[in-house]
Amino acid sequence: MTLWLGIPLGLLVVAMILLLSSSIDFRIRCYKHDKNDLLELDVKTLFGLIKLHYELPRLVFKGLEQGVIGKFKETGTATTGVDTVKEEHFDKERVEHWRKNIQLAVRSTRGLKKWFKETVSHVKISKLDWSTDFSLGDAADTAIASGAAWGLKWSIVGFISQRVKLKHNPRVFVKPVFQDEPSFSMELVCEGKMSVSYTLYALLRLLLRVLRVSGGIGKWRKLLKRMRREPHGQSLE
Known part of the structure; x- marks a missing residue:
């Protein structure tokens, strides 16, 4: 009896050690060339056993009212096994929903902004490459704009480097x-x-911060229900 009890307990301990020693790896690629767009996000964990791939192959601006429309694709081992393709609308109404959700999350959590900054500071960036080629149609204007682009890029990179850990120097080109x-x-x-x-430690800290707010759990339930009721992309399958 002791042997049959020890085997599953040993396997459970080994599984916990493997889980805690693994990492959540991600790769973001954003590409644009004239009218060709591509936004990709790859996430994998448990040494590659769980994978997710998100793809937004094209964005179309439909005006101030309709906003931006794009086709969103989701694949990977963590999905149902069937590729999901949806048409997503990013308009003023969608942005307003996001703003209200963020406000509710802040009111429902003690020190949410501080928790977010501390959590993000443990993200390790191993690669950051950013290249831009452009022409304004006039040589003088293009030269002036390139200088401004350099300054803007390095300001953004400096902002990011203050909040995450950069393992290597970023490569920025204009x-x-x-x-x-x-x-x-x-x-x-x-x-x-x-x-x-x-990540698990940060989630535990987040839960404790929610519990420190009166009615925090109920407010988060309300937030999750609101997010499920919000309009999402229409499936194209």
Whole structure:
């Protein structure tokens, strides 16, 4: 009896050690060349046993009222096994829903902003490449804009480096293209990870912060119900 009890307990201990020693790895790629767009997010954990792939192959701006429309694709071992393709609408109503949800989350959690900053500071970025080629159609304007683009990029990179851990120096490029016609191309690749053990610890701290607010659990339930009721993309399957 002791042997039959010890085997599953030993396997459970080994599984917990493997779980806590693994990490959540992610890769973000954003690409744009004239009218061609692509936004990809890959997430994997448990040494690659669980994988998720999100893809937004194209964004179309439909005006101030309709906002931006894009086709959203989800695949991976953590899904139901069937590729999900949806048409997503990002308009003023969607943004307003997000704003209200964030406000409710802040009211429902003690020190949510502080918790978020501390959690993000444990993200380790191993790769950050950002290149931009563009032309404004005029050589002088393109040269001036390239200088402004350099300054803007390094300001953004500096902002990010203050909040996450950069394991390697980011590679940032701005290439002015001197031609008569306007053009724009950009590619951003970001790779990083966060340990599963700290992720679980951060979730536990988040729960404790919610419990410190009167009615915090009830407010979070309300928030999750509201998020489920909000309009989402229409499935194209």
